[in-house]
Amino acid sequence: MDTIDKTPQAKLLKKGAEASLFLTDWHGRKAIIKIRIPKLYRPTELDQQIRAYRTVHEPQLMHEAKAAGVSTPLIYMVNVAESKIIMQYIEGERVKELLNKAEKSSRQALCIKIGESVAYLHKHGLIHGDLTTSNMIKALNGRIYFIDFGLGEKSMEIESQGVDLHLLKRALQSTHFGFWEECFKSVLCGYSSVQGVESAEKVYEKIREIERRGRYVEERKQ
Amino acid sequence: MVKVQKKSAGKYCLGIESTADDFGVGVATFEGEVLANKSDSYIPTEGGIHPREAARHHAEVADTVLQDALSKSGVKASELTCIAFSQGPGLGPSLRTGATVARALASYLEIPLVGVNHSVAHIEIGKLQKGAKDPVTLYASGGNTMVTAFESGRYRVFGETLDIALGNCLDVFAREAGLKHKKGVPLGAAIEQLALKSRRLISLPYVVKGMDLSLSGLVTAATTALRRGDCSLEDVCYSLQEHAFSMVTEVTERALAHTEKKEVLLTGGVAANKRLQAMLAVIAEEHDAKFSVVPLQYATDNGAMIAWTGTLAYRYGLVTPIDQSMVKLRWRVDKVDVPWIQ
Numbered sequence: 001m002d003t004i005d006k007t008p009q010a011k012l013l014k015k016g017a018e019a020s021l022f023l024t025d026w027h028g029r030k031a032i033i034k035i036r037i038p039k040l041y042r043p044t045e046l047d048q049q050i051r052a053y054r055t056v057h058e059p060q061l062m063h064e065a066k067a068a069g070v071s072t073p074l075i076y077m078v079n080v081a082e083s084k085i086i087m088q089y090i091e092g093e094r095v096k097e098l099l100n101k102a103e104k105s106s107r108q109a110l111c112i113k114i115g116e117s118v119a120y121l122h123k124h125g126l127i128h129g130d131l132t133t134s135n136m137i138k139a140l141n142g143r144i145y146f147i148d149f150g151l152g153e154k155s156m157e158i159e160s161q162g163v164d165l166h167l168l169k170r171a172l173q174s175t176h177f178g179f180w181e182e183c184f185k186s187v188l189c190g191y192s193s194v195q196g197v198e199s200a201e202k203v204y205e206k207i208r209e210i211e212r213r214g215r216y217v218e219e220r221k222q
Numbered sequence: 223m224v225k226v227q228k229k230s231a232g233k234y235c236l237g238i239e240s241t242a243d244d245f246g247v248g249v250a251t252f253e254g255e256v257l258a259n260k261s262d263s264y265i266p267t268e269g270g271i272h273p274r275e276a277a278r279h280h281a282e283v284a285d286t287v288l289q290d291a292l293s294k295s296g297v298k299a300s301e302l303t304c305i306a307f308s309q310g311p312g313l314g315p316s317l318r319t320g321a322t323v324a325r326a327l328a329s330y331l332e333i334p335l336v337g338v339n340h341s342v343a344h345i346e347i348g349k350l351q352k353g354a355k356d357p358v359t360l361y362a363s364g365g366n367t368m369v370t371a372f373e374s375g376r377y378r379v380f381g382e383t384l385d386i387a388l389g390n391c392l393d394v395f396a397r398e399a400g401l402k403h404k405k406g407v408p409l410g411a412a413i414e415q416l417a418l419k420s421r422r423l424i425s426l427p428y429v430v431k432g433m434d435l436s437l438s439g440l441v442t443a444a445t446t447a448l449r450r451g452d453c454s455l456e457d458v459c460y461s462l463q464e465h466a467f468s469m470v471t472e473v474t475e476r477a478l479a480h481t482e483k484k485e486v487l488l489t490g491g492v493a494a495n496k497r498l499q500a501m502l503a504v505i506a507e508e509h510d511a512k513f514s515v516v517p518l519q520y521a522t523d524n525g526a527m528i529a530w531t532g533t534l535a536y537r538y539g540l541v542t543p544i545d546q547s548m549v550k551l552r553w554r555v556d557k558v559d560v561p562w563i564q
Binding site: 043151 | 373374378379380384385423425428430431432433434464465468471472475476478479480500501502504505508556
């Protein structure tokens with residue numbers, strides 16, 4: 001396993017908070033190596049647990065997302081000992097940049113699609129755990145790929161679904177503050193169209209409850 | 223509601239802080255010199271802060287703290303340009319006591335009142351004291367745990383607790399473990415001392431959700447572990463700290479990577495904890511950012527931060543008419559315009 005895993009011409013693409021992404025060649029295909037680097041601030045034991053857990057769960061969830069009808073990169077290889085995942089490189093553009101430069105109508109269409117995808121995940125008991133626009137790529141083939149399932153989990157609970165959407169709302173607020181409301185509305189619109197209005201409404205009520213639970217939210221009951 | 227007037231300069235601002243258990247009065251110059259910073263804390267006889275009891279305490283000590291601060295500053299009341307007070311967020315009865323004192327002073331002296339957001343004040347005094355320009359700030363106290371950074375006119379929240387605050391998490395566990403609150407020794411400090419005596423990590427929940435984190439389950443699990451009796455109090459204190467601090471550090475690192483800022487500022491009462499400081503220093507170094515810890519007297523709730531932020535707001539004509547000076551219990555940091563930052 002160690003020998004096929006040697007990838008000499010890897011080029012650092014992005015140094016994220018949690019993992020580093022390298023661009024490489026995987027038997028003639030463009031691929032990404034995602035390495036979860038040891039975090040020196042936390043105890044080694046805890047660090048290893050967290051990294052191993054996320055390295056194992058991420059590909060599993062990505063695989064199940066495909067079954068749910070949501071595009072994710074293909075997994076080529078997983079090396080738990082080194083907290084390393086090798087996966088397909090998706091040619092395309094991040095939704096984060098795309099949203100900021102898109103016209104209102106295509107922004108809406110994009111957000112509706114995102115909402116639909118999130119609903120497909122939730123319907124199949126998958127929680128992404130880190131829904132930000134940096135974690136979505138619009139590929140050249142027009143499909144939206146979801147990446148970074150490291151904080152994901154399997155759950156059918158409305159609570160988890162609510163938190164998932166609440167996080168997306170928060171991400172839109174902090175990175176797309178000029179038009180986040182319109183975007184989130186479109187997301188919910190797409191979400192309801194897949195989940196059905198009745199189940200979607202239950203999740204929205206949960207989002208409101210989660211927000212009231214947070215500290216210092218204006219609408220929270222006294 | 224804040225009314226915008228013409229930009230104007232001034233000399234001195236007196237700030238009143240009373241969001242929770244501390245009643246503080248500070249005096250600052252418009253140039254950023256803190257002339258006085260006095261406070262008096264309410265210590266509960268048992269349990270956590272009782273809002274009504276805290277407010278009663280504040281009302282009792284207000285006069286003395288105010289006089290102490292003024293005489294320390296060497297500024298006469300007649301020389302003050304404006305009165306700033308923390309208008310929120312916080313506990314209603316505590317906030318209202320401070321606001322009442324502020325309104326009375328402003329009306330009597332016939333000078334403007336400036337309502338200040340408590341969280342903004344924490345960030346501003348930290349920047350002033352540490353010479354930080356544009357930091358990612360982790361503000362962790364008994365009532366707040368948030369990671370903020372300036373973006374387009376406001377401090378945006380890049381991560382926060384979904385339930386209880388970090389300080390609250392430590393306090394609740396400490397009380398469950400039977401530790402007693404002593405004057406000058408916060409419960410968090412007691413946990414820090416106990417944690418130093420153990421290196422045995424017990425498995426507890428580690429809950430990071432996107433940029434946010436959740437701490438309530440951690441307290442429950444830590445308390446249960448202690449009651450189970452197969453580990454010592456020291457082990458649980460150590461494990462609780464390692465888990466909770468790793469979570470806030472992970473969230474702070476995400477904000478740092480996302481915003482690509484080059485400074486990290488740690489403030490709030492939990493800033494005093496050496497272990498938390500050490501963890502944040504590691505991520506700051508990894509991202510080539512300068513790390514600063516706000517000195518304790520300015521990291522915990524204090525009047526100086528309100529006075530200083532009052533001068534910033536006043537300079538931009540942001541004053542609060544008395545009839546619009548109601549306290550705002552849930553006033554989020556990202557609802558406040560900060561025109562003094564370009």
